[in-house]
Amino acid sequence: xxxxxxxxxxxxxxxxxxxxxxxxxxxxxxxxxxxxxxxxxxxxxxxxxxxxxxxxxxxxxxxxxxxxxxxxxxxxxxxxxxxxxxxxxxxxxxxxxxxxxxxxxxxxxxxxxxxxxxxxxxxxxxxxxxxxxxxxxxxxxxxxxxxxxxxxxxxxxxxxxxxxxxxxxxxxxxxxxxxxxxxxxxxxxxxxxxxxxxxxxxxxxxxxxxxxxxxxxxxxxxxxxxxxxxxxxxxxxxxxxxxxxxxxxxxxxxxxxxxxxxxxxxxxxxxxxxxxxxxxxxxxxxxxxxxxxxxxxxxxxxxxxxxxxxxxxxxxxxxxxxxxxxxxxxxxxxxxxxxxxxxxxxxxxxxxxxxxxxxxxxxxxxxxxxxxxxxxxxxxxxxxxxxxxxxxxxxxxxxxxxxxxxxxxxxxxxxxxxxxxxxxxxxxxxxxxxxxxxxx
Amino acid sequence: xxxxxxxxxxxxxxxxxxxxxxxxxxxxxxxxxxxxxxxxxxxxxxxxxxxxxxxxxxxxxxxxxxxxxxxxxxxxxxxxxxxxxxxxxxxxxxxxxxxxxxxxxxxxxxxxxxxxxxxxxxxxxxxxxxxxxxxxxxxxxxxxxxxxxxxxxxxxxxxxxxxxxxxxxxxxxxxxxxxxxxxxxxxxxxxxxxxxxxxxxxxxxxxxxxxxxxxxxxxxxxxxxxxxxxxxxxxxxxxxxxxxxxxxxxxxxxxxxxxxxxxxxxxxxxxxxxxxxxxxxxxxxxxxxxxxxxxxxxxxxxxxxxxxxxxxxxxxxxxxxxxxxxxxxxxxxxxxxxxxxxxxxxxxxxxxxxxxxxxxxxxxxxxxxxxxxxxxxxxxxxxxxxxxxxxxxxxxxxxxxxxxxxxxxxxxxxxxxxxxxxxxxxxxxxxxxxxxxxxx
Numbered sequence: 001x002x003x004x005x006x007x008x009x010x011x012x013x014x015x016x017x018x019x020x021x022x023x024x025x026x027x028x029x030x031x032x033x034x035x036x037x038x039x040x041x042x043x044x045x046x047x048x049x050x051x052x053x054x055x056x057x058x059x060x061x062x063x064x065x066x067x068x069x070x071x072x073x074x075x076x077x078x079x080x081x082x083x084x085x086x087x088x089x090x091x092x093x094x095x096x097x098x099x100x101x102x103x104x105x106x107x108x109x110x111x112x113x114x115x116x117x118x119x120x121x122x123x124x125x126x127x128x129x130x131x132x133x134x135x136x137x138x139x140x141x142x143x144x145x146x147x148x149x150x151x152x153x154x155x156x157x158x159x160x161x162x163x164x165x166x167x168x169x170x171x172x173x174x175x176x177x178x179x180x181x182x183x184x185x186x187x188x189x190x191x192x193x194x195x196x197x198x199x200x201x202x203x204x205x206x207x208x209x210x211x212x213x214x215x216x217x218x219x220x221x222x223x224x225x226x227x228x229x230x231x232x233x234x235x236x237x238x239x240x241x242x243x244x245x246x247x248x249x250x251x252x253x254x255x256x257x258x259x260x261x262x263x264x265x266x267x268x269x270x271x272x273x274x275x276x277x278x279x280x281x282x283x284x285x286x287x288x289x290x291x292x293x294x295x296x297x298x299x300x301x302x303x304x305x306x307x308x309x310x311x312x313x314x315x316x317x318x319x320x321x322x323x324x325x326x327x328x329x330x331x332x333x334x335x336x337x338x339x340x341x342x343x344x345x346x347x348x349x350x351x352x353x354x355x356x357x358x359x360x361x362x363x364x365x366x367x368x369x370x371x372x373x374x375x376x377x378x379x380x381x382x383x384x385x386x387x388x389x390x391x392x393x394x395x396x397x398x399x400x401x402x403x404x405x406x407x408x409x410x411x412x413x414x415x416x417x418x419x420x421x422x423x424x425x426x427x428x429x430x431x432x433x434x435x436x437x438x439x440x
Numbered sequence: 441x442x443x444x445x446x447x448x449x450x451x452x453x454x455x456x457x458x459x460x461x462x463x464x465x466x467x468x469x470x471x472x473x474x475x476x477x478x479x480x481x482x483x484x485x486x487x488x489x490x491x492x493x494x495x496x497x498x499x500x501x502x503x504x505x506x507x508x509x510x511x512x513x514x515x516x517x518x519x520x521x522x523x524x525x526x527x528x529x530x531x532x533x534x535x536x537x538x539x540x541x542x543x544x545x546x547x548x549x550x551x552x553x554x555x556x557x558x559x560x561x562x563x564x565x566x567x568x569x570x571x572x573x574x575x576x577x578x579x580x581x582x583x584x585x586x587x588x589x590x591x592x593x594x595x596x597x598x599x600x601x602x603x604x605x606x607x608x609x610x611x612x613x614x615x616x617x618x619x620x621x622x623x624x625x626x627x628x629x630x631x632x633x634x635x636x637x638x639x640x641x642x643x644x645x646x647x648x649x650x651x652x653x654x655x656x657x658x659x660x661x662x663x664x665x666x667x668x669x670x671x672x673x674x675x676x677x678x679x680x681x682x683x684x685x686x687x688x689x690x691x692x693x694x695x696x697x698x699x700x701x702x703x704x705x706x707x708x709x710x711x712x713x714x715x716x717x718x719x720x721x722x723x724x725x726x727x728x729x730x731x732x733x734x735x736x737x738x739x740x741x742x743x744x745x746x747x748x749x750x751x752x753x754x755x756x757x758x759x760x761x762x763x764x765x766x767x768x769x770x771x772x773x774x775x776x777x778x779x780x781x782x783x784x785x786x787x788x789x790x791x792x793x794x795x796x797x798x799x800x801x802x803x804x805x806x807x808x809x810x811x812x813x814x815x816x817x818x819x820x821x822x823x824x825x826x827x828x829x830x831x832x833x834x835x836x837x838x839x840x841x842x843x844x845x846x847x848x849x850x851x852x853x854x855x856x857x858x859x860x861x862x863x864x865x866x867x868x869x870x871x872x873x874x875x876x877x878x879x880x
Contacts, residue, residue: 025488027479028663030470039467048465049500052492060489060511067507071500287734287755293741294727294734297755301733304809304842312761314754315727315737321752321795325765355761369744402744 013046013183016072018064020080020089021163022055033078033161033168040172044180044188045236046074056080061092069096069156076176079163081146083126089160090149094133097153104132107147114145136160139175143167148175190242192250194231195263197270197415204229207256215249226404227411228270231257259422262415270414271299277421278309283358285417287313288326288351290338291365291381295410311357316347326350339364341382341393348384348391359420360386361413365398367405381409385416392416453486453623456512458504460520460529461603462495473518473601473608480612484620484628485676486514496520501532509536509596516616519603521586523566529600530589534573537593544572547587554585576600579615583607588615630682632690634671635703637710637855644669647696655689666844667851668710671697699862702855710854711739717861718749723798725857727753728766728791730778731805731821735850751797756787766790779804781822781833788826788833799860800826801853807842821849825856832856 017038019031034051041048049072054060061080068075080089094101108130115122129146132138139148139159146162148171159176161168181188196204201224208231211220215233223230231253235245254261262273278285287297297313300306314325319338322328328346336342344364352360365381372378379398384391394416398408457478459471474491481488489512494500501520508515520529534541548570555562569586572578579588579599586602588611599616601608621628636644641664648671651660655673663670671693675685694701702713718725727737737753740746754765759778762768768786776782784804792800805821812818819838824831834856838848 025478025491027475027482030472030475032470035467035470038465042467050492050494050504051465052490054490063511064490071503289734291741292738293746293750294729294737294753294755297734298732298738301731301755301757302843302846306733307757307811310733311758312754312756312765313734314752314765315734315741316752317741317747318751324795325752325754355764371747403742406742 013044013074014049014072015041015046015074015076016050016052016068017048018061018068018075018077019051019053019163020056020061020077020092021053022057022086024053024079025055031078033163033165036165036169037076037078037172037176040176040180042189044184046180046184056086056088058088058092058095061089062095065093065096065158069153069158072156074157074159076159076161078161078168081129081148081160081162083123083129083145085125087128090128090131090133093149093158093160097133097151097158099134099151099153101131101133103127103130104138107132107138110140110147111145139171141167141171143170150175150179186238187236188239188242189234189236190246191232191234192246193265194233194250194253194257194261195265196229196231196257196260197262197418198227198412199229199257199260201229204231204257204260207258208253211249211253211256214252219249226400227408259419262418269299269303270411270418272303274414274418274421275300275303275306275309277418279305281421281424283421284309284311285359285361286311286351286355286357288347288360288362289313289315290317290322290347290363291367292363292406292409292413293317295406296361296363296413299410299414311355314351314355322347325354327354337376339366339376339380339382341384341395344382344384345386345391345393348386348393352386358387359417361417362386362391363409363413365396365405365409367402367409369402379405381405381412383409383413383416385413385420387420392420453484453514454489454512455481455486455514455516456490456492456508457488458501458508458515458517459491459493459603460496460501460517460532461493462497462526464493464519465495473603473605476605476609477516477518477612477616480616480620482629483631484624486620486624496526496528498528498532498535501529502535505533505536505598509593509598512596514597514599516599516601518601518608521569521588521600521602523563523569523585525565527568530568530571530573533589533598533600537573537591537598539574539591539593541571541573543567543570544578547572547578550580550587551585579611581607581611583610590615590619626678627676628679628682629674629676630686631672631674632686633705634673634690634693634697634701635705636669636671636697636700637702637858638667638852639669639697639700641669644671644697644700647698648693651689651693651696654692659689666840667848699859702858709739709743710851710858712743714854714858714861715740715743715746715749717858718799719745721861721864723861724749724751725799725801726751726791726795726797728787728800728802729753729755730757730762730787730803731807732803732846732849732853733757735846736801736803736853739850739854751795754791754795762787765794767794777816779806779816779820779822781824781835784822784824785826785831785833788824788831792826798827799857801857802826802831803849803853805836805838805845805849807845807849809842819845821845821852823849823853823856825853825860827860832860 017034024031038048054064080087111130136149136151141147144167149160151158161171219234221232233249235242294315300310316322319333326347327350332342344362347362348360362384366372366378368378381396384393398405457474464471478488494504520527551570576589576591581587584607589600591598659674661672673689675682734755740750756762759773766787767790772782784802787802788800802824806812806818808818821836824833838845
């Protein structure tokens with residue numbers, strides 16, 4: 001087992017992020033570029049000490065940047081590089097570092113070339129996008145018209161990025177990352193994520209307990225949300241060492257957690273994993289939903305290409321629909337009530353038989369806020385899966401509001417389907433790898 | 441018509457927001473308390489000049505607050521008032537204003553009383569929550585253990601709020617608003633929102649054109665997103681004048697826009713408006729979905745109490761399902777294809793007849809990314825509504841990715857249902873008022 005995988009990084013560079021934009025000070029929009037930049041910084045072990053937002057006002061930018069340079073070694077500025085009158089980040093930055101700002105002939109040609117290529121007239125206002133701070137390096141922006149800039153001042157570094165997320169991310173990858181790579185001499189922090197559906201947090205913690213001592217507590221973290229847990233492992237060091245440590249840790253975690261791991265990385269959803277398993281095995285599925293009201297069908301069909309394995313479904317909200325569309329006998333409904341293992345079993349087998357699929361998923365429950373009783377409280381949900389044999393039925397008592405209960409019920413249903421598909425071909429070794437799903 | 445409804449507010453108070461919390465500097469969490477506070481500030485005409493985030497470090501808080509006090513008249517600080525070692529906002533603030541911090545006997549009693557009421561032992565660490573900055577006023581927190589504080593220094597005002605959103609919002613309402621009300625002498629800015637589904641932005645702009653001159657350009661703003669437009673009117677002044685101006689402006693806008701306005705305010709969704717109309721008229725609905733894959737059923741059933749009017753639905757993804765569940769003739773499918781006005785009309789009338797409801801909504805389209813052809817490109821969607829007579833069928837060419845096409849198709853379908861229900865009882869006067877829906 002790897003040890004010391006989260007060695008402290010020695011450089012301890014301190015960074016600050018400054019977002020410029022009056023719209024980011026209103027009640028409607030959150031600044032979110034900094035999340036992407038924070039992730040990049042963290043990967044290289046750089047400590048983010050401060051984030052701030054100021055309006056498109058030259059003097060506000062100047063003052064804030066001056067303050068930040070007193071505290072941080074690296075300042076990343078986002079936004080305000082456009083062609084309009086309120087794009088004044090260049091001016092504010094030049095003032096803060098006491099330098100001039102002048103039209104750059106080479107940059108002007110680049111800009112003219114871009115407009116010409118798109119057959120557009122370049123407005124005079126765009127000229128300001130060719131202005132470069134004395135001594136700054138121009139950062140190309142193949143995704144838009146606003147170039148970035150990078151400069152050094154008194155041993156501190158400043159990057160100017162455009163505010164459009166796609167342009168900023170591209171520039172961070174092509175300009176900031178190589179710079180950080182060099183400054184940090186290739187040392188970085190890397191994280192991998194295992195995603196687990198429908199396992200309780202305490203159960204999971206129990207299973208992965210040995211890993212805390214084997215990897216070191218710092219290397220492992222657990223993040224729980226409704227119906228999903230993410231287990232993250234982190235390694236520090238140079239590229240090859242990191243990969244080897246992460247490979248070994250994820251292998252060990254899969255061993256400990258078993259087939260509850262439904263995916264690695266953020267690239268795939270539970271419904272896309274289920275979809276790929278169905279497609280890979282040439283199987284079809286239909287749904288019969290009551291309290292989830294179409295959510296499971298909606299999730300399955302959110303995946304491009306789902307028509308290859310999802311035939312259709314029914315939402316049987318009224319009891320009459322359960323009788324009419326799924327042939328649930330009236331006496332079963334009467335004797336046990338719509339929310340019962342008996343009815344959900346009938347729903348599943350009825351849907352499979354009548355709609356003609358390999359599998360049928362069925363759900364019946366009480367999503368709330370109304371409709372609960374002492375014996376059948378809000379959150380009580382039965383799910384059923386019909387295949388070749390007797391339908392498999394599960395009972396769950398879910399916590400939370402209507403939205404959460406419905407979501408959790410859909411998670412449990414999709415995971416039941418996933419596990420069934422794994423079982424038919426041999427179990428945990430079949431857990432698909434992230435690379436396979438990214439192609440979706 | 442009201443004129444000068446957005447008179448400039450005279451006080452021009454400048455505010456800054458400082459959020460404290462190391463977790464807010466990571467790649468996973470956005471600071472969002474400031475949106476609520478920005479809204480409150482805007483309502484009183486206070487200009488927010490800066491937002492910043494620092495870690496739970498005494499000296500970082502001290503430095504940032506010192507900088508902010510140089511620029512703003514009012515500083516709102518959020519977070520770091522808890523009982524743990526890294527809750528150091530009190531210390532940082534006291535240092536910045538050069539005052540002492542001492543245990544307050546009265547506040548200690550309040551704290552002890554809270555713990556006693558819940559039968560909990562108060563840990564020693566909680567003692568720090570009774571520490572008050574010299575000269576500060578304690579702000580009660582009935583929703584949690586962390587009290588807030590308010591102080592004046594050199595003619596500037598500082599508020600300390602807890603970081604838990606529910607507690608912060610409650611304290612902003614009970615403490616900040618009355619203070620602002622007094623400071624601004626009752627002058628405030630108020631906004632009302634009209635929500636419109638399925639009207640193009642340019643069409644809408646054309647309809648409301650007279651309002652720009654009647655109200656003044658400043659009083660009116662339009663915010664468009666997928667399948668929805670929000671028209672906002674704003675008035676400044678004292679309470680009664682504001683209300684009168686807003687009443688008159690919204691009346692006029694409803695006159696100009698007509699029954700495309702589906703709701704006023706943020707309290708209701710399109711599906712809840714449709715639901716209330718159905719319930720009010722004692723009508724039932726069923727759905728027959730192809731490309732939306734259950735999304736319309738899911739949205740209708742997201743509303744508590746929807747079992748009163750939504751009976752059920754079918755998701756007929758495969759053509760066989762359209763034949764089997766909705767009795768769409770094979771020759772119609774073959775001749776026109778599944779995505780055609782003929783098939784969607786058959787789907788709607790089949791669903792209504794076979795499932796036995798007053799209305800049936802049907803959708804068939806190409807959500808993409810695959811499946812498009814020259815004559816039937818991605819984004820082509822037919823929607824149908826069957827009632828007493830011939831089904832009404834609409835054709836839409838929707839733009840965007842799979843998720844957006846599906847969402848837009850569900851918006852158009854729900855709005856078609858809404859308009860039909862309005863028509864049956866006399867039209868635009870029936871547009872429900874926000875107050876009615878808030879009770880949902």
